[in-house]
Amino acid sequence: VRAVLIDRAPEIPVIELFSDAPAQDPRSAAYLLAGYFRELPRGTVFLCVVDPGVGGDRRPVIVQVEDRWFVGPDNGLFHAVCMRTPEVRCWEILWRPERLSMSFHGRDLFAPVAAGIATGVHPERRELSSRACRRAGWPDDLPAVIYVDHYGNAITGLRASAVPPRATLRVGDALLHQARTFTEVAAGQGFWYENSSGLVELAVNRGRADRVLHASVGTQITVV
Amino acid sequence: VRAVLIDRAPEIPVIELFSDAPAQDPRSAAYLLAGYFRELPRGTVFLCVVDPGVGGDRRPVIVQVEDRWFVGPDNGLFHAVCMRTPEVRCWEILWRPERLSMSFHGRDLFAPVAAGIATGVHPERRELSSRACRRAGWPDDLPAVIYVDHYGNAITGLRASAVPPRATLRVGDALLHQARTFTEVAAGQGFWYENSSGLVELAVNRGRADRVLHASVGTQITVV
Amino acid sequence: VRAVLIDRAPEIPVIELFSDAPAQDPRSAAYLLAGYFRELPRGTVFLCVVDPGVGGDRRPVIVQVEDRWFVGPDNGLFHAVCMRTPEVRCWEILWRPERLSMSFHGRDLFAPVAAGIATGVHPERRELSSRACRRAGWPDDLPAVIYVDHYGNAITGLRASAVPPRATLRVGDALLHQARTFTEVAAGQGFWYENSSGLVELAVNRGRADRVLHASVGTQITVV
Numbered sequence: 001v002r003a004v005l006i007d008r009a010p011e012i013p014v015i016e017l018f019s020d021a022p023a024q025d026p027r028s029a030a031y032l033l034a035g036y037f038r039e040l041p042r043g044t045v046f047l048c049v050v051d052p053g054v055g056g057d058r059r060p061v062i063v064q065v066e067d068r069w070f071v072g073p074d075n076g077l078f079h080a081v082c083m084r085t086p087e088v089r090c091w092e093i094l095w096r097p098e099r100l101s102m103s104f105h106g107r108d109l110f111a112p113v114a115a116g117i118a119t120g121v122h123p124e125r126r127e128l129s130s131r132a133c134r135r136a137g138w139p140d141d142l143p144a145v146i147y148v149d150h151y152g153n154a155i156t157g158l159r160a161s162a163v164p165p166r167a168t169l170r171v172g173d174a175l176l177h178q179a180r181t182f183t184e185v186a187a188g189q190g191f192w193y194e195n196s197s198g199l200v201e202l203a204v205n206r207g208r209a210d211r212v213l214h215a216s217v218g219t220q221i222t223v224v
Numbered sequence: 225v226r227a228v229l230i231d232r233a234p235e236i237p238v239i240e241l242f243s244d245a246p247a248q249d250p251r252s253a254a255y256l257l258a259g260y261f262r263e264l265p266r267g268t269v270f271l272c273v274v275d276p277g278v279g280g281d282r283r284p285v286i287v288q289v290e291d292r293w294f295v296g297p298d299n300g301l302f303h304a305v306c307m308r309t310p311e312v313r314c315w316e317i318l319w320r321p322e323r324l325s326m327s328f329h330g331r332d333l334f335a336p337v338a339a340g341i342a343t344g345v346h347p348e349r350r351e352l353s354s355r356a357c358r359r360a361g362w363p364d365d366l367p368a369v370i371y372v373d374h375y376g377n378a379i380t381g382l383r384a385s386a387v388p389p390r391a392t393l394r395v396g397d398a399l400l401h402q403a404r405t406f407t408e409v410a411a412g413q414g415f416w417y418e419n420s421s422g423l424v425e426l427a428v429n430r431g432r433a434d435r436v437l438h439a440s441v442g443t444q445i446t447v448v
Numbered sequence: 449v450r451a452v453l454i455d456r457a458p459e460i461p462v463i464e465l466f467s468d469a470p471a472q473d474p475r476s477a478a479y480l481l482a483g484y485f486r487e488l489p490r491g492t493v494f495l496c497v498v499d500p501g502v503g504g505d506r507r508p509v510i511v512q513v514e515d516r517w518f519v520g521p522d523n524g525l526f527h528a529v530c531m532r533t534p535e536v537r538c539w540e541i542l543w544r545p546e547r548l549s550m551s552f553h554g555r556d557l558f559a560p561v562a563a564g565i566a567t568g569v570h571p572e573r574r575e576l577s578s579r580a581c582r583r584a585g586w587p588d589d590l591p592a593v594i595y596v597d598h599y600g601n602a603i604t605g606l607r608a609s610a611v612p613p614r615a616t617l618r619v620g621d622a623l624l625h626q627a628r629t630f631t632e633v634a635a636g637q638g639f640w641y642e643n644s645s646g647l648v649e650l651a652v653n654r655g656r657a658d659r660v661l662h663a664s665v666g667t668q669i670t671v672v
Contacts, residue, residue, distance in 0.1 A: 023375055024430065039555075052430070055405025102405045104420030107263075151471055181503025181550045196552030206472065206500070247599060248654065276654070279629025326629045328644030331487075 015045050015118050018072075019106070021147065022217045024052040026075040027138065028146035031157030034080030036197040037068060047114040048072030049106035060093040060109055062117070062125060063133055071114045073105070078133040080157075083140060090132045095123035145202070145219040152208025154215040155201050160194035163223055170222040171202060171213050188212075239269050239342050242296075243330070245371065246441045248276040250299040251362065252370035255381030258304030260421040261292060271338040272296030273330035284317040284333055286341070286349060287357055295338045297329070302357040304381075307364060314356045319347035369426070369443040376432025378439040379425050384418035387447055394446040395426060395437050412436075463493050463566050466520075467554070469595065470665045472500040474523040475586065476594035479605030482528030484645040485516060495562040496520030497554035508541040508557055510565070510573060511581055519562045521553070526581040528605075531588060538580045543571035593650070593667040600656025602663040603649050608642035611671055618670040619650060619661050630654075 022028045029050040037046065051073045063070040063078045065085045070078055074092075082088045093113055100108050113123050142157025149155065163169075169176045169192050179191040187206040190213055195201035200221070202209045209215060246252045253274040261270065275297045287294040287302045289309045294302055298316075306312045317337055324332050337347050366381025373379065387393075393400045393416050403415040411430040414437055419425035424445070426433045433439060470476045477498040485494065499521045511518040511526045513533045518526055522540075530536045541561055548556050561571050590605025597603065611617075617624045617640050627639040635654040638661055643649035648669070650657045657663060 053407055056407040101420040103417065107420060183501055183504040193551065196549040196555060277631055280631040325644040327641065331644060 015047055015114055016040050018046050018048045019050070021050075024050070025217060026050050026052070026073075026077045027079075027135075027142070028144070028157065028217055030077050030080045030138070031142045031146050032155065033070075033077065034084055035155075035157075035159070035199045037065075037070075037081060039197065040068070042067040045069040045071065045114045045118045047106070047110055048077055049110060050077055051075065051105060054105050055102040060105065060113075061128070061133060062091045062093060062113065062122075064089040069114075069117050071110045071117065073110075074133055076133075076135040076138065079135045079138050080140075080142075082131070082133050083138075088130045088133075090128040090130060091125040092128055093123055093125055095125070143221045143223070145215050145217055145221070148210045148216060152210040153195075153201055153203045154209045154213065154219070155195065155199055156221050158200040158221065158223075159198055160200050161198065163200055168224040169200070169202070170224050171215055171219065174213050175224065176202060176213075182206075239271055239338055240264050242270050242272045243274070245274075248274070249441060250274050250276070250297075250301045251303075251359075251366070252368070252381065252441055254301050254304045254362070255366045255370050256379065257294075257301065258308055259379075259381075259383070259423045261289075261294075261305060263421065264292070266291040269293040269295065269338045269342045271330070271334055272301055273334060274301055275299065275329060278329050279326040284329065284337075285352070285357060286315045286317060286337065286346075288313040293338075293341050295334045295341065297334075298357055300357075300359040300362065303359045303362050304364075304366075306355070306357050307362075312354045312357075314352040314354060315349040316352055317347055317349055319349070367445045367447070369439050369441055369445070372434045372440060376434040377419075377425055377427045378433045378437065378443070379419060379423055380445050382424040382445065382447075384422055384424050387424055392448040393424070393426075394448050395439055395443065398437050399448065400426060400437075406430075463495055463562055464488050466494050466496040467498070469498075472498070473665060474498050474500070474521075474525045475527075475583075475590070476592070476605065476665055478525050478528045478586070479590045479594050480603065481518075481525065482532055483603075483605075483607070483647045485513075485518075485529060487645065488516070490515040493517040493519065493562045493566045495554070495558055496525055497558060498525055499523065499553060502553050503550040508553065508561075509576070509581060510539045510541060510561065510570075512537040517562075517565050519558045519565065521558075522581055524581075524583045524586065527583045527586050528588075528590075530579070530581050536578045536581075538576040538578060539573040540576055541571055541573055543573070591669045591671070593663050593665055593669070596658045596664060600658040601643075601649055601651045602657045602661065602667070603643060603647055604669050606648040606669065606671075607646055608648050609646065611648055616672040617648070617650075618672050619663055619667065622661055623672065624650060624661075636660075 018033055048070055053075055059074040061074040065081055065088050097108050116123055141159055141162045144157055145154045146157045147155040166178055174190060176190050176192045179185050179193050182205045185191045185205045190204045192200055192202050204212045242257055272294055277299055283298040285298040289305055289312050321332050340347055365383055365386045368381055369378045370381045371379040390402055400414050400416045403409050403417050406429045409415045409429045414428045416424055416426050428436045466481055496518055501523055507522040509522040513529055513536050545556050564571055589607055589610045592605055593602045594605045595603040614626055622638060624638050624640045627633050627641050630653045633639045633653045638652045640648055640650050652660045
């Protein structure tokens, strides 16, 4: 999620695997993906596999946004990426591999398509409306926890730019003030800050925000 | 375990690390390895480190099966791979590195051998019987859970092709029917299906099979 | 942590990511890094991100030790590497990227510097004393658990060469004798051994040392 990038030769294609985190939750994953896709260089192909409906009737799609490519299931996963950029193109993937398992389209369908795009070969496809991959009723920013990292920090679907700089956030019974860094607050104290991807993140200095704040994926956040 | 493959230049050797999952259990690992090794391209060298007996007297071996290579300890790990293919060759590795730690032959012995094979350089070795790496009494298919994945799905050592298509499986007190995909059953309901590697896998739609079925590595499965 | 190395073309730079394990604990991490950095080839650039003080006033530094490079925060992380080698050079990194987030210098500052060094381009920097990255009062060897691995083995900050070969170690109420390998002791029995990086490691044959010995990062070890 927090990719560390180094310089690379521009002719080498980058395929970024965005796999099932948070698990089985395309809506939360959509806001996480939108929060960090610009960290990867132009030309990157995102192979996206958050796909609880695999084997059902959701379409396989390709989305092109500002010279970056996304390949995956049309289950809302690309909603926020599409919402936040004016130039979007969407296609349904019509090509099918010889062997298509019922449960792992990431390997059988999406990975070969992503590899093709990375090397300039596009599969048989059908263009859709540029709004095809959005979901009605899903907000611009999601005021909820969308991911809890290894250290217990709780990333939300709110962009920091969408919240007043000194806003207080309510999470359950707790009120959180803003800080710029972990070292600005006392050990054990909760706060929120703009994380390195520009999202509002709930944290506790030298502690686990998930435990202290009883926060998990889906926990609602209120801007007071 | 569920490798995602992309096209690659055929002159680039592939070394696949098959490390300690399930931990310290070469028998379960043997059936997992046999279930998925054909997903990797011909020419792949499998560096296999499920090695609870490291430092003891098990032999280090090389196994060649259908133009794929396996390097690791002779502790049964290659039993199912050898059982299921007619053309097998086995060698004991005689070469030893200058420094051989007592506890990490994966780094000191197996990795250099695998790197050599991938680049066409074979170590000093002694050919064994083609049946040398099999284990007496181990079955063709293992009716037990051999791996629980991140989502709680329980992979078994039974190939789906070895079970009647509409068989009912008993796991503890539960009876599981077959489904093709997660979306065919109600949320919270258990079932079994042929997974993307051809193995029988126990699952619960939008739930964790390990918790619902009290299943862990070693749990027995009965075909009713 | 236990890197598996294969042969490589010498002209390809190796960048090794040493990230936050053990989490938020530069002192423990320092002894872990010192225990294994020589396993990586000469020329390796270590990108080190154990950085609980990110956004505070610790300096970003480069350390050169015997033709290996280290890039990261000056929070003690390089103490043991510097202590154990006679030829050390240290620099403060003066260069700053256009965008420097408050919370992720690993991505924004250290990774570009490491990539530059790996390709022969050094950032704007200022040489420091060769002792600049040591910490007063930190010992040569740390008699405490510094890392617990996936299997529950507890790695300590003691080099085996700094302990008498047949020493007995006390961990809480338990007394541990030395063994060469797991298979030398009975199942369920605790022991210590020289691990593959030369450090004293606490283990239980076919069990988890962390649970059996109630050991976690920071647990003190006494040589009896």
